[in-house]
Amino acid sequence: MKKFLKAIGILTGLIVLAVVIVALLTPWMDRWGATDEEIAAAYPGDELLPEPASFVNRAITINAPPEYIYPWIVQLDARKGGWYSYTWLETYLLNCPMVNADRIHPEWQNLKVGDKVRMCPNEPAPPPYIVAQIHPNQAIVMGHQENGEWVDIYQFAIVPQADGSSRLILRTRTMMVGGIWIVFHPGTFIMERGMLFGIKERAEHLAQTGSLPAVQEVTPIPEVFIPLDKAIPDYGIMLDGVHLDIAGVILYKSFPADCTGGEPACFQAKDGFNILSAAFEPRDLPEAEMLA
Numbered sequence: 001m002k003k004f005l006k007a008i009g010i011l012t013g014l015i016v017l018a019v020v021i022v023a024l025l026t027p028w029m030d031r032w033g034a035t036d037e038e039i040a041a042a043y044p045g046d047e048l049l050p051e052p053a054s055f056v057n058r059a060i061t062i063n064a065p066p067e068y069i070y071p072w073i074v075q076l077d078a079r080k081g082g083w084y085s086y087t088w089l090e091t092y093l094l095n096c097p098m099v100n101a102d103r104i105h106p107e108w109q110n111l112k113v114g115d116k117v118r119m120c121p122n123e124p125a126p127p128p129y130i131v132a133q134i135h136p137n138q139a140i141v142m143g144h145q146e147n148g149e150w151v152d153i154y155q156f157a158i159v160p161q162a163d164g165s166s167r168l169i170l171r172t173r174t175m176m177v178g179g180i181w182i183v184f185h186p187g188t189f190i191m192e193r194g195m196l197f198g199i200k201e202r203a204e205h206l207a208q209t210g211s212l213p214a215v216q217e218v219t220p221i222p223e224v225f226i227p228l229d230k231a232i233p234d235y236g237i238m239l240d241g242v243h244l245d246i247a248g249v250i251l252y253k254s255f256p257a258d259c260t261g262g263e264p265a266c267f268q269a270k271d272g273f274n275i276l277s278a279a280f281e282p283r284d285l286p287e288a289e290m291l292a
Contacts, residue, residue: 029189033196034059038169043157044133045141045173048150052173058189059169060196064207066137066158066166072199073140073156075101075108078118078125084198085191096120100198104206117142129154151175170196 031039034057062069075081082100083090091097098121116128129142132153143153152174159167170192 026185029186030054030056030058032058032189032193034169038159038167041169043155043169043171044135044139045143045153045155045171048132048141048143049153049173049175052153053175053177054172056172056174057169058171058192058196059167060200061161061165062168062200062203063165064203065164066160068207069158069166069168069199069203070137070140071104071109072202073158074111075105076117077108078121080108081105083119083191083195084202085194089191089194094120096122096125102202111140168196168199 038059039057072081072084076083078096078098080101082098084100087098087100096119111131111134113131113134115131117131118128119126127144130145131140131142132150133139133141137158139155139157141153141155143150145151152172155169155171155173157169157171159169161167
């Protein structure tokens with residue numbers, strides 16, 4: 001009985017010690033790397049949750065301009081670029097086995113407001129983030145909503161410096177505090193610190209090697225059109241008894257900007273597909289008549 005009580009006492013003491021350590025370290029963790037000016041500054045997304053219950057700022061200096069940092073943030077996703085943190089922790093402790101990308105994937109650079117950003121590739125998994133704002137080469141804002149209201153905001157802000165480097169600010173504004181969130185807090189700090197170092201390493205390597213790949217243009221330009229009308233023979237296409245000539249055929253290597261599916265060239269457009277757009281004109285349609 002004495003041994004049992006002794007074990008209970010030791011366990012209780014360890015728990016109390018852990019709570020005290022976390023309480024003492026929390027102010028340091030919640031502003032790791034961030035300056036007073038950065039904490040006081042306003043960044044995109046602040047207005048979505050102006051009075052959070054918890055306000056956390058973490059920051060790191062990256063020896064690279066914003067355009068070498070931003071693409072890594074764009075492809076954050078457990079099923080895309082990963083989260084650039086500690087792979088062994090993600091895999092064995094969190095049961096979220098993912099591959100952290102070591103290059104920019106053009107096919108993952110088309111992030112849009114409303115897209116989901118997954119935290120874990122497996123199910124069950126935490127609810128994915130929802131992209132709230134996108135400011136190219138400046139900031140990406142994502143978070144979670146309940147009943148149409150934002151309950152936490154996850155902000156990545158890139159601030160260029162006079163010496164050519166950049167400051168990457170990771171800000172969290174959340175209403176999720178107390179209880180289980182106290183337990184998660186130190187682990188979140190460890191993983192986010194690893195992610196910031198992971199982005200820093202990748203962006204600096206990219207800047208040093210100068211091998212930033214050209215991201216495929218969203219809006220097609222003439223150079224990516226392949227005119228095919230001269231190469232296609234007359235196949236005798238008929239519609240309502242009218243012979244149609246091919247007036248022009250274009251292979252779009254990327255989708256037009258703001259492609260919503262409302263226009264014929266955008267109908268049911270999907271990422272990873274090209275569009276073959278063909279225009280026809282009637283050869284023998286009587287004047288003043290129209291096709292159905």
